[in-house]
Amino acid sequence: MRWSARLAGAPWRAAPPTATGDPFTVPGPREPARPGPLLDLREIHELYDLRNVLGRLPAPVAVTYGPQHQLGYANRAYRELFGDRTNGLPASEALPELAAMGVLPLMDQALRSGRPRSVKSRCILGLGGNRYYNVSCVPLGSEADPVAGAEPGPPIGVLIFAAEVTDQVQAATRLRESEGRHRAAAVTLQRSLLPQKLEQPDGLTVAATYQPGGAEAAVGGDWYDVIGLGGGRTALVIGDVMGRGLRAAAVMGQLRTAVRAYARLDLPPHEVMTLLDGLAMEIDANQIATCTYAVWDPAPSTLVYASAGHLPLLLRCPDGTVLRGEEQNGPPLGTGGGTHLSHTLRLLPGTTGVLYTDGLVERRDEDIDQGIDQLAHTLAGAVGTPDVVCSRLLRAMGVSSDHDDDVAVLAFQLAAAPAGVDVGPSEV
Structure with missing residues (x-):
């Protein structure tokens, strides 16, 4: 299955290949004085491969499809963090770390509602110490979406994005502990100053x-x-x-x-x-x-x-x-x-x-x-x-x-x- 990203806005002209034989096609400049014919948005999608974009991200990202959330893609950062994953298996088997963080129900909700879902500060054990992530589940539309101006098709997959917040969680924990110590000292002082x-x-x-x-x-x-x-x-x-x-x-x-x-x-x-x-x-x-x-x-x-x-x-x-x-x-x-x-x-x-x-x-x-x-x-x-x-x-x-x-x-x-x-x- 091929995954692509939709770009919002008016269509662009496609510039012809360069004389050097460059195989890549890039959007050309607008010509406001002589607007050309509108292009089908599906042609634009082909210019932007979601795999290529996600593979460059330093944060763990995975893409699943279908009601069983079968794994379709996991970027390099995801595999380096959790190890190799087998495409085609349901997320409950292919992505056990998501089940441990309680993310699977959110994926169901995102797929049913078509709206993003997220959780904060979920802990993952066994990665050289406790590590914490904010996890977002974003529904993905079908490649067969209708042309511009029509209603979008239902979600066929979910993009899972994990942002590490371990440093923030640890800093917040240290702050709470420090506040707790100050509070305990203040309560002790307060009670000692009152008549016994x-x-x-x-x-x-x-x-x-x-x-x-x-x-x-x-x-x-x-x-x-x-x-x-x-x-x-x-x-x-x-x-x-x-x-x-x-x-x-x-x-x-x-x-x-x-x-x-x-x-x-x-x-x-x-x-x-x-x-x-x-x-x-x-x-x-x-x-x-x-x-x-x-x-x-x-x-x-x-x-x-x-x-x-x-x-x-x-x-x-x-x-x-x-x-x-x-x-x-x-x-x-x-x-x-x-x-x-x-x-x-x-x-x-x-x-x-x-x-x-x-x-x-x-x-x-x-x-x-x-x-x-x-x-x-x-x-x-x-x-x-x-x-x-x-x-x-x-x-x-x-x-x-x-x-x-x-x-x-x-x-x-x-x-x-x-x-x-x-x-x-x-x-x-």
């Missing part, structure tokens, strides 16, 4: 959880903390450094250490935010963070807090009502020059509060307010101890091991009122 055990002050139960993003997401700078203060008071902290990777985790560690130091000064929350803002600018003027710093005082049953651009805290009252902190936030840490304010909430016995980072409520296809509304609805039914509340919130918000962002949640719960005491919503 939370303080449990009298009358207040506290639990927290941290869930790093999935393998495709770099570790961020989420953190939380619980700090015991004098007079039975307790500081509750949640924060999120913008950015990803080791740098964000390192900045988070510095800010967390600073919060613990400033907390010992017994300053109001808004003054702690002001000090953190200046420190954040000194650490890295191009990297900002959000933070909520709250102080629980059991004597007057108040929660005094300040927020630097962070998401609103949520409170579930003993009767199931969920309140959202809507007070004005100060600017994020690291922006400089902003004014931070302290706000006071009076909490009732049995109240459960939740502080969280944006990874819990932010989704690419939704407004973040929708996520906060969903979290509030979930919190209304998430009864139980703070550790149970944390688990239920993560599960209800769809946070899993392959989540695309870090998540930190800090839940706290006041001791319940004695039996027979009626309590209503928190006073804000």
Whole structure:
């Protein structure tokens, strides 16, 4: 069987043989002023032998024909790579390497549909190490195609072209391994900077959880903390450094250490935010963070807090009502020059509060307010101890091991009122 290639476009004139007796016929120049008669495209095909073209390619190429994909041709590069092949045999016998790469079904699809099919990064073993190829299957038309202007005939064969991509695959593998090592180091650093055990002050139960993003997401700078203060008071902290990777985790560690130091000064929350803002600018003027710093005082049953651009805290009252902190936030840490304010909430016995980072409520296809509304609805039914509340919130918000962002949640719960005491919503 003779294989030929069709050239698209208008026909060319055929120049006569040269005086030297050159047997080859080449296309002659056009004569726009005096157009000659049209030539049958089949005559043009004879000028271009597909075997001659494919034999010059450095990439492995094979041509099969018929529904059994009988081998009609394999170029030199193909034979040098895989060894001699017997023409006329079905591809399942003549080209076992294609079966090993799962290419035979693609050849069937290309022959039936008349459209090219391809696969990427298919591995071939036993060639001096693993080698990878992108393989394309291109349907070939019949030599008996109708003349120009008519519908083409159905495919009678398939051209298989393999492009080696071993270097690219190995480079991508090395890159993934390197990213995996960096991610593991960042996760280790992140976890080491978070408190290993939370303080449990009298009358207040506290639990927290941290869930790093999935393998495709770099570790961020989420953190939380619980700090015991004098007079039975307790500081509750949640924060999120913008950015990803080791740098964000390192900045988070510095800010967390600073919060613990400033907390010992017994300053109001808004003054702690002001000090953190200046420190954040000194650490890295191009990297900002959000933070909520709250102080629980059991004597007057108040929660005094300040927020630097962070998401609103949520409170579930003993009767199931969920309140959202809507007070004005100060600017994020690291922006400089902003004014931070302290706000006071009076909490009732049995109240459960939740502080969280944006990874819990932010989704690419939704407004973040929708996520906060969903979290509030979930919190209304998430009864139980703070550790149970944390688990239920993560599960209800769809946070899993392959989540695309870090998540930190800090839940706290006041001791319940004695039996027979009626309590209503928190006073804000």
